[in-house]
Amino acid sequence: MTETKTAGTRRYNPVVTALLLLIGLACAAAGVRQLWWVGRNVGSVSETAAGPKSVGEVAPSYDMYVNNLTSTALEGLLPIPKVYWLPEDTVIAPRPNPACAGESTDPADAAAVLASASELLGGQETVWNPEIAVKPGSAVNWYLDDTIFSITWKQPIQNTIFCFSEVKIAHPSQFRRYFADNTFASPIQYAPSEMAQTVNAVTALSGDFYKFRNFGTVVYQRQLYRTEGAYLDNCFVNSSGDLLFVHRGELTEEADVLQYIRDNDIVFSFCFGPALIEHGERVLPDTYLIGEINDVYARCVLCQMGEGHYLLVTVNGEPGYGNYLTMAQVTDELMRLGVREAYTLDGGQTAAMYANGKLINAVEFGFQRYISDILFFCTAIPDDGDGGTP
Numbered sequence: 001m002t003e004t005k006t007a008g009t010r011r012y013n014p015v016v017t018a019l020l021l022l023i024g025l026a027c028a029a030a031g032v033r034q035l036w037w038v039g040r041n042v043g044s045v046s047e048t049a050a051g052p053k054s055v056g057e058v059a060p061s062y063d064m065y066v067n068n069l070t071s072t073a074l075e076g077l078l079p080i081p082k083v084y085w086l087p088e089d090t091v092i093a094p095r096p097n098p099a100c101a102g103e104s105t106d107p108a109d110a111a112a113v114l115a116s117a118s119e120l121l122g123g124q125e126t127v128w129n130p131e132i133a134v135k136p137g138s139a140v141n142w143y144l145d146d147t148i149f150s151i152t153w154k155q156p157i158q159n160t161i162f163c164f165s166e167v168k169i170a171h172p173s174q175f176r177r178y179f180a181d182n183t184f185a186s187p188i189q190y191a192p193s194e195m196a197q198t199v200n201a202v203t204a205l206s207g208d209f210y211k212f213r214n215f216g217t218v219v220y221q222r223q224l225y226r227t228e229g230a231y232l233d234n235c236f237v238n239s240s241g242d243l244l245f246v247h248r249g250e251l252t253e254e255a256d257v258l259q260y261i262r263d264n265d266i267v268f269s270f271c272f273g274p275a276l277i278e279h280g281e282r283v284l285p286d287t288y289l290i291g292e293i294n295d296v297y298a299r300c301v302l303c304q305m306g307e308g309h310y311l312l313v314t315v316n317g318e319p320g321y322g323n324y325l326t327m328a329q330v331t332d333e334l335m336r337l338g339v340r341e342a343y344t345l346d347g348g349q350t351a352a353m354y355a356n357g358k359l360i361n362a363v364e365f366g367f368q369r370y371i372s373d374i375l376f377f378c379t380a381i382p383d384d385g386d387g388g389t390p
Contacts, residue, residue, distance in 0.1 A: 084147050084380035086173040088221065088267065091182050093174075093200040093378030096143060100379075101356045103141040107134055110151060113142045117149040121168050124306050127337050128153065128166050135161060135321075141356045143202050147380040148174060150203045152355040157333055159323035163353050163361040165203045165312040167377045172241030172308065174380050177207065177220060177268040179373050184218070184225045185211055191368035192352040193359050201376035203355040205312045206300060208272035209346040211372035215289065216271020217246075217257055224261060226271075227254040231289045233273030235302070235343040239265040243304045243341040245275040245283075270345065270375075276301065276331045277342040284331045291344055296324035298364050300351035302375065303334060304341040310377070311339060314351045314361040346371075 086093065104110065111130045128151045134140060135154040142151045152165040169175060178199050180186040189211070196204035210218050210226075217234045218226040229252040236244045244264060251257055260266065274288045287294070299315040313334070317324055327344065334342050345351070349364035350371055359368065 082146065083171070084382075085171040086176075086378070086380050088173065090173075091178070091199065093176070093376075094381055094383050095200050096202050096356075096379055097145060097381070100145045101141070101143045103139040103356065105137060105139050107132060107140050107153070110140050110142055113144055113149075113151070117144050117168065120144075120146070120149050120170060121309075124168065124309050126151075126166055126168075127164065127305070127311055135318075141360070143356060143379075145379055145381055147171065148202055148377060150355060150377065152203060152353070152360055154360070156321055158325060158329065159321055160325060161316055161318045161321050161362070162333070163314045163316070165205070165353055165355050165360070166305075167203055167310045167312065169241070169308045169310075169377060169380075171380055172239060174378050175237065175241045175308075175310070175375075176378065177237075177270075177373065177375050179220055180371075184220060184223075186372065189370040189372050191370055192374050193354050193368060195374045196354040196376055197357070199374075199376055200378060201354060201374075202378055203312065204353070204374050204376035205302065205314075205345065206350050206352040206371060207345055207373035207375055208270045209350050209371045209373065210271055212346075213290070216273075217251070217269055218271055219261060219266055219269040222261070222267055224254070224257060227252070227257050228271075229257070232271055233275045233343070235270040235273070235275065236260070236264065236266045237268050237270075239267055241308055243302070243343060245278050245341070245343065247275065247283075248273075248289075270302070270343065272345050273343060274327075275341075275343050276327065277303075277334060277339050280338075280340050282331060282335060284327060288327075291327065291347060293327035293344075296326055297347050298349070298351050299325065299327065299330050299347045300345040301330065301334065302343050302345055303339045305339060311337070312353060314353045316351065316362050316364065318362045345375075 107130045132155060135156055138154040140151065140153045147170040150165060150167045155162045155164060178195055180189050180195065192204065192206040210216060215228055216232040217229050229246065230249055232248055234246045236246065238244060251260060274285050274293065276284045301313040303311040303313060305311055315325055315330055349369040352363050352368055353360040
């Protein structure tokens with residue numbers, strides 16, 4: 001049988017044609033710009049990394065750049081969302097935008113910010129709500145852009161002051177750890193707020209002060225620097241930003257730790273403890289080697305509420321609120337808040353919380369201890385705001 005083809009006029013949809021043209025122009029512009037950037041930077045030392053970048057390391061940033069440039073070109077025509085992330089070897093995060101930050105002594109002022117964060121929260125409930133009885137006269141601080149929402153407040157509980165910083169991030173790469181001078185066991189230490197400012201943190205918490213003791217397993221930027229799992233609970237953070245606990249005595253051999261890092265895609269770890277809450281269940285031990293868990297003490301806790309959703313906590317006495325709590329009392333309060341995972345970091349004078357460019361809690365003895373490390377959360381929007389320039 002002979003196939004008969006009928007001649008006719010081919011019709012073009014002008015909207016589709018325009019969209020395809022815009023996509024082509026966006027990708028072409030991205031390619032030219034990226035080739036220029038690669039030629040300038042590959043093999044040189046990055047300002048925000050510990051060493052030179054290879055072409056392979058540039059590829060993820062290029063993918064992000066093309067996605068975001070294309071979505072900007074097609075804004076209002078096709079729903080192509082911008083996706084921001086940070087390469088793992090980034091040390092200095094993008095600078096927060098001052099226009100995205102705010103504070104008020106009236107908690108009701110934060111209600112609009114919470115509503116604006118609904119898309120980023122993705123249906124997750126927050127601990128923060130405008131009905132919380134904050135410490136009288138204290139400020140509620142917040143920061144909100146397309147990649148991060150944080151809100152920080154002081155709350156009297158059991159005649160002491162809990163400082164909370166609740167954080168929701170769009171991508172796990174915005175949850176980071178920083179060693180002083182970006183060096184394991186650096187002989188130079190800094191105040192937590194100094195390190196937070198160095199890395200452009202939106203909000204930060206003092207870490208485990210790993211250098212002060214030889215206990216605990218230390219992983220930083222996927223490298224295993226120390227193996228000691230006999231005496232402390234370790235908190236490992238994977239590439240999804242989840243807290244994974246390995247309890248004391250469970251992982252003591254270097255080969256097993258390296259296998260655990262590979263199997264669970266571990267990016268960094270903390271070594272203080274104990275773990276307080278795991279999968280919503282209380283796991284606080286009766287006794288523990290460090291941390292004075294059965295004494296009253298200033299406290300510091302890292303919590304996870306859900307995917308990309310965290311709660312940073314310090315507990316300090318302040319004038320008029322002179323009580324201090326045991327670790328069991330702190331755990332009770334965190335359980336009431338619905339915390340899913342909770343892990344103790346170094347307390348006492350080490351415990352320090354930073355948000356929106358300033359120290360939040362009243363640190364012990366009135367001044368910050370110089371320590372070796374912090375954890376922090378940052379924006380992923382590039383400083384130039386163009387949606388993904390490496």
